[in-house]
Amino acid sequence: MSFCLEGRVAVVFGVANKRSIAWSIAQALHQAGARLAITYQNERLEQEARDLILSLPGAEAFMCDVSKDEDIGRVFSELEGRYGKLHVLVHSLAFAPAEELKGDFLNTSREGFRMAHDVSVYSLIALARAAARLMAEGGSILTLTYYGAEKVVPHYNVMGVAKAALECSVRYLASELGARKIRVNAISAGPIKTLAARGIAGLGEMLKSHAERSPLKRNVDVHEVGSVGVFLASEASSAITGEVMYVDCGYNIMGY
Numbered sequence: 001m002s003f004c005l006e007g008r009v010a011v012v013f014g015v016a017n018k019r020s021i022a023w024s025i026a027q028a029l030h031q032a033g034a035r036l037a038i039t040y041q042n043e044r045l046e047q048e049a050r051d052l053i054l055s056l057p058g059a060e061a062f063m064c065d066v067s068k069d070e071d072i073g074r075v076f077s078e079l080e081g082r083y084g085k086l087h088v089l090v091h092s093l094a095f096a097p098a099e100e101l102k103g104d105f106l107n108t109s110r111e112g113f114r115m116a117h118d119v120s121v122y123s124l125i126a127l128a129r130a131a132a133r134l135m136a137e138g139g140s141i142l143t144l145t146y147y148g149a150e151k152v153v154p155h156y157n158v159m160g161v162a163k164a165a166l167e168c169s170v171r172y173l174a175s176e177l178g179a180r181k182i183r184v185n186a187i188s189a190g191p192i193k194t195l196a197a198r199g200i201a202g203l204g205e206m207l208k209s210h211a212e213r214s215p216l217k218r219n220v221d222v223h224e225v226g227s228v229g230v231f232l233a234s235e236a237s238s239a240i241t242g243e244v245m246y247v248d249c250g251y252n253i254m255g256y
């Protein structure tokens with residue numbers, strides 16, 4: 001049993017800034033000894049993301065918009081040329097148009113639904129396919145999900161439907177990739193103040209209520225997601241696949 005990732009190559013998708021869950025996971029993987037490739041979405045985030053990524057010794061930065069097949073193809077051919085093989089893939093990204101996270105779920109638009117599922121769900125399938133080709137020695141694929149996939153969280157709306165599809169995709173991918181010694185799991189994190197959460201109306205109240213109701217009587221620290229990321233990426237979790245692991249201070253177990 002080992003949490004050590006020395007000699008392992010990991011690619012992490014979804015760093016926007018220092019608050020990103022992807023960044024915490026990347027730092028933790030680095031501390032465990034992994035060689036890191038880290039991606040950011042676009043030119044808008046480039047300056048901040050590149051500076052951050054290059055501050056991790058040995059880490060390399062790549063731009064990838066996961067809604068573009070060409071970007072995914074280019075990044076994985078760069079990874080193949082640079083590292084030859086891959087052991088860990090972290091998928092830490094999601095998007096729905098802002099208006100879908102405000103009003104009624106009943107008013108979800110066709111385009112909002114399509115975008116949410118394309119960026120937040122299909123991308124896991126596309127990245128897993130590209131990564132699996134390079135995981136000749138087996139590997140571990142991780143994604144990030146949220147409780148709104150299974151219970152109604154007001155205003156999470158179409159993202160809840162997308163996260164339900166994401167969790168289900170984790171099971172189908174785990175089933176198919178198991179024979180190649182590739183594991184696929186999701187971390188269901190409690191609410192954390194990141195860029196993706198900051199714009200949400202009522203986030204402050206939600207964090208307060210989460211801290212009051214969770215068994216541990218507090219909110220999740222982003223570093224606690226990083227360490228579970230290392231666990232799921234490493235041989236310490238070698239018999240765990242297709243699973244959703246809660247990193248939420250126990251919030252999900254409560255009925256009242």
Ligand code: NAD
Binds near residue numbers: 014
């Ligand atoms: P974040 O804003 O730091 O990360 C989201 C990332 O998605 C950003 O880096 C953004 O650039 C990227 N992204 C969006 N569209 C993209 C595209 N087309 N191509 C490439 N990248 C794209 O916020 P975060 O909270 O760290 O979110 C990471 C993951 O964690 C998401 O899947 C989110 O749903 C999940 N999550 C977040 C929380 C929370 O409360 N913050 C809780 C549970 C799960």
Ligand code: 0WE
Binds near residue numbers: 094195200
């Ligand atoms: O998965 C998420 C957020 C994902 C997200 C955030 C944004 C904000 C900016 C996806 N798309 C967008 N689009 C934008 O334009 N979380 C788990 C954080 C989150 O989001 C909520 C939450 C929580 C928690 C939205 C409503 C209610 C609760």
